[in-house]
Amino acid sequence: xxxxxxxxxxxxxxxxxxxxxxxxxxxxxxxxxxxxxxxxxxxxxxxxxxxxxxxxxxxxxxxxxxxxxxxxxxxxxxxxxxxxxxxxxxxxxxxxxxxxxxxxxxxxxxxxxxxxxxxxxxxxxxxxxxxxxxxxxxxxxxxxxxxxxxxxxxxxxxxxxxxxxxxxxxxxxxxxxxxxxxxxxxxxxxxxxxxxxxxxxxxxxxxxxxxxxxxxxxxxxxxxxxxxxxxxxxxxxxxxxxxxxxxxxxxxxxxxxxxxxxxxxxxxxxxxxxxxxxxxxxxxxxxxxxxxxxxxxxxxxxxxxxxxxxxxxxxxxxxxxxxxxxxxxxxxxxxxxxxxxxxxxxxxxxxxxxxxxxxxxxxxxxxxxxxxxxxxxxxxxxxxxxxxxxxxxxxxxxxxxxxxxxxxxxxxxxx
Numbered sequence: 001x002x003x004x005x006x007x008x009x010x011x012x013x014x015x016x017x018x019x020x021x022x023x024x025x026x027x028x029x030x031x032x033x034x035x036x037x038x039x040x041x042x043x044x045x046x047x048x049x050x051x052x053x054x055x056x057x058x059x060x061x062x063x064x065x066x067x068x069x070x071x072x073x074x075x076x077x078x079x080x081x082x083x084x085x086x087x088x089x090x091x092x093x094x095x096x097x098x099x100x101x102x103x104x105x106x107x108x109x110x111x112x113x114x115x116x117x118x119x120x121x122x123x124x125x126x127x128x129x130x131x132x133x134x135x136x137x138x139x140x141x142x143x144x145x146x147x148x149x150x151x152x153x154x155x156x157x158x159x160x161x162x163x164x165x166x167x168x169x170x171x172x173x174x175x176x177x178x179x180x181x182x183x184x185x186x187x188x189x190x191x192x193x194x195x196x197x198x199x200x201x202x203x204x205x206x207x208x209x210x211x212x213x214x215x216x217x218x219x220x221x222x223x224x225x226x227x228x229x230x231x232x233x234x235x236x237x238x239x240x241x242x243x244x245x246x247x248x249x250x251x252x253x254x255x256x257x258x259x260x261x262x263x264x265x266x267x268x269x270x271x272x273x274x275x276x277x278x279x280x281x282x283x284x285x286x287x288x289x290x291x292x293x294x295x296x297x298x299x300x301x302x303x304x305x306x307x308x309x310x311x312x313x314x315x316x317x318x319x320x321x322x323x324x325x326x327x328x329x330x331x332x333x334x335x336x337x338x339x340x341x342x343x344x345x346x347x348x349x350x351x352x353x354x355x356x357x358x359x360x361x362x363x364x365x366x367x368x369x370x371x372x373x374x375x376x377x378x379x380x381x382x383x384x385x386x387x388x389x390x391x392x393x394x395x396x397x398x399x400x401x402x403x404x405x406x407x408x409x410x411x412x413x414x415x
Contacts, residue, residue, distance in 0.1 A: 001023070001024060001029055002022055002023060002024075003016050003021060003022060003023070003024055006024065006028075006029070006032050006033060006036075007033065007036060008032075008057065008061060009061055009064070009065075011064075011101035011102050012057060012060060012061060012098060012099070012101070012102070014101055015097065015098050015099065015100045015101050016057075016098065018100070019097055019098070021053075024050070024053075025049055025050035025053075025054075025210075026049070026210040027043060027045045027049050027050055027051060027054045027208060027210045028050050028053055028054045028057070030208045030210070031043055031054040031055065031058075031184075031208050032054060032057055032058050034206045034208070035054075035055065035058035035059070035062070035182070035184060036058050036061065036062070038062070038182050039182070039204075039205070039206050040182060040183045040184070040185075040201075040202040040203050040204065040205040040206070041055075041183075041184045041185065041205055041206050041207075041208060042185050042198055042202055042205040042206070042207045042208070043055075043184065043185065043186040043187075043207075043208045043209075044186075044187060044188070044189075044190055044207070044208070044209040045186070045188065045208070045209065045210045049210055051156070051186050052090070052091055052094045052156075053094065053098065054186075054208075055080070055154045055156070055184045055186065056080075056091065056094045056095050056098055056099075057098055058184075059078050059080070059095075059128065059152050059154065059184075060095065060098055060099040060102060060104065060128075062078075062151075062152060062182075063077050063078050063104060063127055063128060063151075063152065064099075064102045064104060066151060067104070067127070071151075073149065074124075074125030074126075075125075075146070075148070075149035076126050076127070076128075076129045076145070076146075076147065076149065076150060077127050077128065077149060077150065077151050077152065078127065078128040078129070078150070078151065078152040078153075078154070079129050079131065079147065079150050079152070079153050079154070079177075080128070080129070080130045080131070080154040080156060081131055081132075081133060081136070081153075081154065081155050081156065081161075081170065081173065082130065082131075082132060082156040082157055083132065083133070083156075083157050083160045083161050083164050083166055084132065084160075084164075085110040085111070085112065085132060085281055085284070085285070086284065086285070086288055087156070087157065088108050088109075088110050088130050088131065088132050089108060089110075089285070091108070091130050091156070092106060092107075092108035092130045095128055095130065099128075104127045104128060105124070105125055105126050105127045105128070106126065106127060106128040106129070106130065107121045107122065107126045107128075107129055107130070108129075108130040108131070109122075109129065109130070109131045109132070109135050109136060109139065110131070110132040110135050110281070111132060111134045111135040111138070111281070112280065112281025112282075113281055113282070115135070115138070115139065118135075118139070119139070119144050122139070122144055122145060123144075129145075133161070133166045133169035133170055133173060134166075134169065136173060137169055137172060137173060140173075140176065147173070147176045147177050147178070148178060149178070150177050150178055150181055151181055151182065152181065152182050152183075152184075153177055153181050153182070153183045153184070153201075154183075154184045154185075154186070155170065155183070155184075155185050155186070155201065156186050157186065157187065157188070158170075158185060158186065158187035158194050158197065158198070159187045159188055159189045159190070159191060159194050160188075162191065162193055162194055163303075167193065167197070170197070171197075174200075174201060183201050183202055183203075183205075185198050185201060185202055185205070188330070188331060188334075189327050189330075219337045219342045219343065220333055220334075220336060220337035220342070220343045220344070220345050221342070221343070221344045221345070222333065222344075222345045222346075222347070222366070222368050222369065223344075223345075223346055223347070223368060223369050223370070223371050224346075224347045224348075224349050224357065224368040224369070224370055224371070225346065225347070225348050225349065225370075225371050225374060225376070225377070226349055226350075226370065226377060226378040226380075227348050227349070227350060227374075227376045227377065227378055228350050228351065228376075228378050228380070229350045229352070231376040231378075232320060232321075232348050232350070232376075233261065233264045234376055235348060235374070235375075235376040236250065236261070236264075236265070236318065236320060236348070237264065237265065237268045237270065238375065238376070239318075239346070240265070240268075240270055240297075240298065245315060245316050246294065246297070246315065247291065247294065247297055247298070247299075247311065247314055247315070247316075248297070248298050248299075248314075248315070248316040248317070248318060249298075249299050249301060249311075249314060249316070249317050249318070249335050249336070250272075250298060250299070250300045250301070250317075250318045250320050251300075251301060251302070251303065251317070251318065251319050251320060251321065251323075251332050252300060252301075252302060252320050252321050253302070253303075253321045253323065253324070254302065254321075255274075255276040255278045255302055257320070257321060258274040258275075258276050258300045258301065258302055259274050259276075261274075261300045261320055262274045262300050265298055265300075270297060270298055271295070271296050271297045271298065272296065272297065272298035272299070272300055273287040273290060273291065273296045273298075273299060273300070274287070274299075274300045274301070275287045275288060275299060275300070275301045275302075276301065276302040287299065291311065292311055300320075303323065303328055303331070303332065311335075314335055314336045314343065315336060315342075315343055315344060316336060316343070316344045316345075316346065317332060317333050317335050317336045317343070317344070317345045317346070318345075318346050318347075318348070319332060319333075319345070319346070319347035319348060320348055321348070321353070322347055322348070322349055322353040322356040322357060322360065323356065323360075324356055326356070326359040326360045326362070326363040326364075327363065329347075329360045329363070329364070330363070330364065332345075333345035347368065350378070351378065351380045
């Protein structure tokens with residue numbers, strides 16, 4: 001299937017052609033037609049599957065058509081709510097790219113910076129608003145934003161909203177939205193509280209699920225090194241001496257841990273920056289910009305700060321510290337192997353983390369290949385981390401939606 005088969009208007013097709021996109025990903029193939037039919041959509045897909053375009057493209061088309069049909073007011077017509085500044089910026093960039101020929105007014109707002117430019121843009125009229133919950137609520141309370149005329153609402157990364165403690169803010173915002181609207185709801189996982197939230201927001205939704213929520217992308221190679229905590233920094237430096245690794249994302253569990261890893265990498269002559277919640281918004285954005293430009297080779301991140309990092313052809317992700325929540329592993333390694341590209345996910349596992357590894361392998365139903373014989377290998381017996389007897393998943397009941405498999409060419413990459 002090609003984008004031109006999705007009933008898209010010519011200005012959007014031209015923009016996609018300019019971006020080099022020809023073939024939609026599975027979630028785009030399914031979600032775009034449903035959204036264009038003005039149906040509510042519940043999308044469940046792992047990170048890196050092209051979710052942003054899956055909602056941005058139909059929102060652009062529907063908003064443009066609404067204006068063409070006489071809705072020329074300065075009020076906000078579409079609201080996209082997302083958890084982090086980094087993700088908000090990238091979503092806004094996607095609207096700019098796909099809507100370059102539509103001349104719609106879009107604006108991104110987030111905290112940590114002066115609100116003056118954002119308020120000035122709002123006063124001039126905005127058709128599509130991309131926002132993080134905190135700044136949106138703040139400007140609503142100040143009277144700068146009214147949501148009375150919202151026709152289209154997108155809640156993106158709903159599970160991360162829950163992880164970051166934003167659910168109450170989301171509920172306050174939702175309470176101010178008009179009852180009659182179209183809602184697109186996207187989440188990589190569906191914990192109970194997120195399912196409850198979706199049921200209150202969506203009316204007879206069409207469900208789109210392209211991969212099981214616990215699965216990892218097929219083209220991501222995965223491996224684990226057993227190494228003790230004090231040897232991890234040496235192993236990481238040793239692996240990063242391979243200069244064919246142009247950029248890599250390294251995950252730690254804590255902000256302090258991220259700063260310590262950066263310090264060790266810099267001492268070894270490896271350019272690196274950290275991105276986490278204790279960094280100022282400007283510092284976080286500068287680090288991300290440097291990483292995308294290749295000025296900074298290694299970005300060390302905590303889980304919350306990393307959501308929304310979208311870097312073309314990121315080949316390697318390193319789990320310097322394993323996450324204590326197994327679903328987080330899926331999110332982390334999804335930073336590489338995006339939209340059909342290949343990638344490598346390397347995990348370091350010390351003695352204390354072996355239970356975390358068991359939980360991860362149980363979730364993803366894969367025994368991670370163990371790299372043996374390396375210089376920094378743990379001498380602690382591995383009985384606590386023996387391969388699991390993984391049960392094969394039961395086949396889906398007949399009639400249930402099955403995963404679509406597709407090979408993409410690089411021209412289909414989207415944010």
